Amino acid sequence: xxxPTAEDTKIITLARSTRAxxxxxxxxxxxxxxxxxxxxxxxxxxxxxxxALQVAVAMAVSSGAESLEAAAxxxxxxxxxxxxxxxxxxxxxxxxVFVADLKGDLAATL
Numbered sequence: 001x002x003x004p005t006a007e008d009t010k011i012i013t014l015a016r017s018t019r020a021x022x023x024x025x026x027x028x029x030x031x032x033x034x035x036x037x038x039x040x041x042x043x044x045x046x047x048x049x050x051x052a053l054q055v056a057v058a059m060a061v062s063s064g065a066e067s068l069e070a071a072a073x074x075x076x077x078x079x080x081x082x083x084x085x086x087x088x089x090x091x092x093x094x095x096x097v098f099v100a101d102l103k104g105d106l107a108a109t110l
Contacts, residue, residue, distance in 0.1 A: 004098055004106065007031065011072040014039045016104045019052070019074050028052035028073040030088070032065035053084040057091065068092030074100045078107045085110060 004012065011029040014037060019027025024041035028051070031037050040055035050058075053073045060068065068091040073080050080099050088097055097110040 004096075004109070007035075008070050008072070008096070008098060011037055011039075011070060012074070012098055012100050012104055012106070015052070015072045015074045016100065016102075019102075024052065026052040026073055026075045028056040028071065028084075030056045030060050030071045031069045032060050032063075032091075033067045033069060034065075035069075036060075036063070036065070038063065038065075051081055051084050053080060053097075054087050057087040060091065065091065068095045070096050070098070072098040072100065074102060074104065076102055080110060 014029040015027040018039040018041050022041040026042045029039040038056050038059040040052050042052045043050040071088045099108040100106050
């Protein structure tokens with residue numbers, strides 16, 4: 001498992017604070033090719049269910065991002081869902097996905 005850079009640690013922290021602020025199951029953040037970051041929390045509505053990472057990727061795309069440099073998800077499960085990885089890979093085939101626990105400690109790099 002490669003160690004995250006200082007910029008990667010920032011998106012992990014951003015994901016963690018977003019989850020904590022909203023009380024959601026997960027928090028996520030992505031960084032695009034220009035260095036802009038997008039943070040999101042899980043959406044769990046009767047008519048719409050999205051993971052935090054899916055929302056963060058969608059926010060980046062809707063803001064004009066063309067690629068992703070890195071992504072992070074903070075979750076109690078210790079792993080990202082397959083759909084999460086697919087969403088990130090659509091914009092960043094080689095972008096690392098950092099998975100952290102609720103305390104922000106790195107559990108995996110995918």
